[in-house]
Amino acid sequence: MASKEEKRRRAALVQAMVAEDTAKAIEEMPISLAHLGQLFDHLDVELENGCDHTPRITAAFLTSNGLNLEVILPWLHDQGGFCDCEILANVEESWESEISKNT
Ligand SMILES: [Zn+2]
Structure with missing residues (x-):
């Protein structure tokens, strides 16, 4: 069974993938x-x-x-x-x- 910690980690991974998105890209542009x-x-x-x-x-x-x-x-x-x-x-x-x- 996935612990809370594990779920949080997975959620963070999903977020990181969504982070490829334009808003994030703009934030990170130099x-x-x-x-x-x-x-x-x-x-x-x-x-x-x-x-x-x-x-x-x-x-x-x-x-x-x-x-x-x-x-x-x-x-x-x-x-x-x-x-x-x-x-x-x-x-x-x-x-x-x-x-x-x-x-
Ligand atoms: Zn040229």
């Missing part, structure tokens, strides 16, 4: 939705000159806004954003609805 929205707007403009397949524009934006690029760049990589155009193409798609809801 950049605010507002900054992320600004980054996408900035990339939109800057990428008119083409992408050199580095995250150069993103890195410059993060630095000039005092954001932690050592944490944010790997987070962008995890979402398929390895260079500026991929960040705009792959990452914006995941977040644009949240950005418009929350900003």
Whole structure:
């Protein structure tokens, strides 16, 4: 028979799975939705000159806004954003609805 302790542990595991959910993801993201929205707007403009397949524009934006690029760049990589155009193409798609809801 499952003890209370065991039930609590299982409930916590279920919660941890639900935690994959958007609210949790937003809570854990290393950049605010507002900054992320600004980054996408900035990339939109800057990428008119083409992408050199580095995250150069993103890195410059993060630095000039005092954001932690050592944490944010790997987070962008995890979402398929390895260079500026991929960040705009792959990452914006995941977040644009949240950005418009929350900003
Ligand atoms: Zn690129």
